Amino acid sequence: MMAKRRGDLLGVRAALSDRLLPVLVGAMSFLAALALGGALASATLAASWQGDTASALTIQVPQPTAQDAAHHGTRLAAVQQALAASKNVADVHVLSEAQINRLIAPWLGSDAASLGLSLPAIITGQWTGPGGTDQLTAELQQVSPGALLKTGALWAQRVAALTTSLQACALAVLLIVALVAAAVVAVATRSGLAQLRETIETVHGLGALDADIAARFAARATWLALAGSIGGTVLALPVLGWLAWLAAPFTGGSQFNHLFSLPPALLALVPLLPGCSALIGWATAQITVRGWLRRLP
Amino acid sequence: MVRFDDVWLRYRHTTRAAEAEALRGISFEIEEGGFRWLTGPSGAGKTSLLKLIYLAEHPARGRIEILGTRAARTTRREAALLRRRIGVVYQDFRLLPQLDAYDNVALPMRLARRSEAQVQADVTEILRWVGLAHRMHARPDELSGGEQQRIAIARAVVARPKLLVADEPTGNLDDEQAERLMLLITALNKLGTTVIVATHNTQLVQHYPFPRLGLENGRLVHDG
Numbered sequence: 001m002m003a004k005r006r007g008d009l010l011g012v013r014a015a016l017s018d019r020l021l022p023v024l025v026g027a028m029s030f031l032a033a034l035a036l037g038g039a040l041a042s043a044t045l046a047a048s049w050q051g052d053t054a055s056a057l058t059i060q061v062p063q064p065t066a067q068d069a070a071h072h073g074t075r076l077a078a079v080q081q082a083l084a085a086s087k088n089v090a091d092v093h094v095l096s097e098a099q100i101n102r103l104i105a106p107w108l109g110s111d112a113a114s115l116g117l118s119l120p121a122i123i124t125g126q127w128t129g130p131g132g133t134d135q136l137t138a139e140l141q142q143v144s145p146g147a148l149l150k151t152g153a154l155w156a157q158r159v160a161a162l163t164t165s166l167q168a169c170a171l172a173v174l175l176i177v178a179l180v181a182a183a184v185v186a187v188a189t190r191s192g193l194a195q196l197r198e199t200i201e202t203v204h205g206l207g208a209l210d211a212d213i214a215a216r217f218a219a220r221a222t223w224l225a226l227a228g229s230i231g232g233t234v235l236a237l238p239v240l241g242w243l244a245w246l247a248a249p250f251t252g253g254s255q256f257n258h259l260f261s262l263p264p265a266l267l268a269l270v271p272l273l274p275g276c277s278a279l280i281g282w283a284t285a286q287i288t289v290r291g292w293l294r295r296l297p
Numbered sequence: 298m299v300r301f302d303d304v305w306l307r308y309r310h311t312t313r314a315a316e317a318e319a320l321r322g323i324s325f326e327i328e329e330g331g332f333r334w335l336t337g338p339s340g341a342g343k344t345s346l347l348k349l350i351y352l353a354e355h356p357a358r359g360r361i362e363i364l365g366t367r368a369a370r371t372t373r374r375e376a377a378l379l380r381r382r383i384g385v386v387y388q389d390f391r392l393l394p395q396l397d398a399y400d401n402v403a404l405p406m407r408l409a410r411r412s413e414a415q416v417q418a419d420v421t422e423i424l425r426w427v428g429l430a431h432r433m434h435a436r437p438d439e440l441s442g443g444e445q446q447r448i449a450i451a452r453a454v455v456a457r458p459k460l461l462v463a464d465e466p467t468g469n470l471d472d473e474q475a476e477r478l479m480l481l482i483t484a485l486n487k488l489g490t491t492v493i494v495a496t497h498n499t500q501l502v503q504h505y506p507f508p509r510l511g512l513e514n515g516r517l518v519h520d521g
Contacts, residue, residue, distance in 0.1 A: 009404065011395040202391040205353055206405050207381030208453075210373060297357055297376070 010199055010213070015192035016220045022228030025281070027271050028181040028233030030239075032174055036273070037240045039170030040266045041247060045165060046105070046163035054156035057089065057125040057133070059140065059147040064121035069246050075144035076121045082139050088129025095122040096200060117167070178280060185221050185284040192217065193292050197206050214289040218282045225281030229274040298329040298491050299350060299460065304359030306345050306515075319345040321515045322468070332486050334502050335495040336487040336519075337512035343495040344388060344464055346435065346512065350493065351385045351462050352376055364459055381409050384458035386466045386489075390449040392437040398424065398448050399433040405456040424449045426481055428474075450478060452486055461485060463494045467501060479505060 056211050068078035076094070083089045095103070100122055110114065127133060133151055140147040200213060244262050268294065306320040320342045327333050335343050346353040349361060352368060362370040366379055383403075392401045399420055404415045422431045427447040437445055446469045447449065453461060461482065467475040479501065486492045494512075502509065511519030 008391070009396065009400070009407065011393070014395070081366075198391070199395075202373050202393060203404065203408065204349065204377075204484075206387060206406050206408055207377050209377045212408065237319060255441075296329075297353060 003027060004169045005027045010196055010216055011248065012196070012216050015189055015195040016217065018222065022231065024184045025181050025277055026232030028177045029229040029277055030236045032177045032273055033233050033236035033240065033270055035170045035177065037176035037243060037266055039167045040263045042163050042166040043141050043277055046159055049159050053152035053159060054129045056152040058126050058150045059123040061123065061144055062146045063119040065216045069145060070143065077142040078145055079123065079140055082124060083123065084144050086136055088127060089124045090128050090291040091126040092123060095124065133297045137204060142277040144256035157166060182284045184236040185225060185281050186288045189217055189221060189285045190292065193289065201296065204293070210293045211295060212288055214286045217289045221281040221285035222278045224273050229277030231270050233270060233273045298331065298364060299493070300326040300362040301325050302351065302360040304361055305357045306349060306354060307357040319515055325510060325519050327491055330486065330489045330491055330520050332492045334507055334509040335493055335501065335502065335512065336509055341512040342515040343512055345462050347493065347495055349460050381405065382459045384453035384456065384461045386450050386463035387454045388464040390445045390487040392445055392448055394437050397434045397436050398429060401437070402451045402455050403446055405451060409456060419455055420473070423455045423519050425449045428477070437480060442476060443471065446470060447474065454481065455512055458490060461490050461492045465496055466494060467496065467498055475501065
């Protein structure tokens with residue numbers, strides 16, 4: 001009974017409504033969870049794509065059936081031997097005529113062979129070594145003059161730039177969401193202070209410390225922000241799972257168990273959102289109330 | 298105990314120069330355990346002077362010392378702790394509407410973090426003193442003006458303050474209740490509480506012939 005009597009001396013529970021504030025903080029948490037998911041997903045995708053793209057090798061061998069420089073066989077065979085001899089190249093694959101036709105079909109039609117063009121042979125592979133491919137390029141040029149070797153480094157750089165900008169956008173969204181949440185708490189707290197103005201002036205006159213008054217508002221704001229944020233975060237989980245399901249083909253994950261295939265970092269960070277919201281609620285209420293109390297002597 | 302030295306008070310939001318100075322050059326001293334009536338016509342500055350004593354206003358000029366502490370030199374925390382040693386009966390009662398009579402009276406003790414056992418003992422005792430033990434669970438809007446005033450008085454004295462400041466404490470009381478209240482205040486005074494009571498009630502002042510501070514137009518015109 002006494003604990004209940006001590007409970008809400010100022011009437012903060014009625015003044016700081018349990019309707020609008022949790023809903024707005026919940027909405028902010030929902031957006032924050034999506035932004036967090038976006039940031040981490042783009043990082044994961046980028047790491048995957050950058051690895052594949054940067055290490056991809058494409059070698060064009062013009063006049064593949066012509067004799068190689070050492071007159072030991074065809075140029076294509078010489079290039080294949082050179083690639084096989086390199087420790088830094090893996091997954092060497094010579095594209096078939098049909099595959100090459102499919103590649104050039106958008107420009108030359110579906111049956112390029114009938115045009116009598118001398119098409120180069122295309123070899124794909126993965127670069128597994130450190131550093132650049134200059135030495136390999138020189139070797140290939142030596143056995144097959146005119147051979148071209150291209151890596152995916154340029155595309156990897158572009159993917160990295162895209163990822164960085166996506167992550168910056170996501171972090172900006174997180175920052176804005178945090179600021180909006182703080183603003184929502186500040187407005188609700190100021191509204192509560194206005195409603196309880198006479199009560200606060202009275203307890204201030206009776207010797208209440210600023211810290212005591214601020215603590216009562218902060219406790220209420222913390223609870224409301226926590227409750228709203230838990231709701232918003234829980235609602236965001238199925239949406240994140242659905243997005244993970246959509247992204248599964250790009251990440252190489254299974255479309256089943258998509259919720260559990262969310263990035264581990266996301267699964268670790270999302271539960272922290274309610275804690276962060278509660279902290280924002282507590283700090284904002286403390287600052288708002290202490291600032292408001294400064295007007296009293 | 299309470300010392301004013303050439304104290305001036307000006308309200309910032311007042312635009313007319315005539316109303317700007319609420320108090321002008323006030324100097325007096327009340328010894329520890331003393332009793333002073335504070336009298337004067339409406340608008341003389343009685344409430345303003347009391348506000349300075351219970352630290353609800355800052356003076357524009359002058360030096361104020363309350364319970365041995367220079368008011369101007371206190372931090373916010375020190376000022377709050379000093380206010381806990383001052384019991385105030387406000388003219389408009391200022392009871393908290395969401396609390397019942399018991400919790401209103403208990404408020405100063407709870408702010409001072411006294412134990413609930415002590416709160417219960419002291420609050421019950423003081424409610425009995427003011428004749429409202431049977432109304433302890435009533436909220437302010439369920440109490441008459443006189444009852445609200447008695448609750449306000451009980452709240453002011455429950456923590457046994459070193460200084461009691463009362464602004465028209467008998468304004469809504471009948472003669473019997475006023476007499477009972479004065480018995481309580483004089484009993485506290487005999488126990489060492491310094492008392493300052495602002496009143497229009499000349500009969501009360503004559504019946505209890507304590508020294509008097511007289512105010513007119515913001516100036517102290519009588520001390521003794």
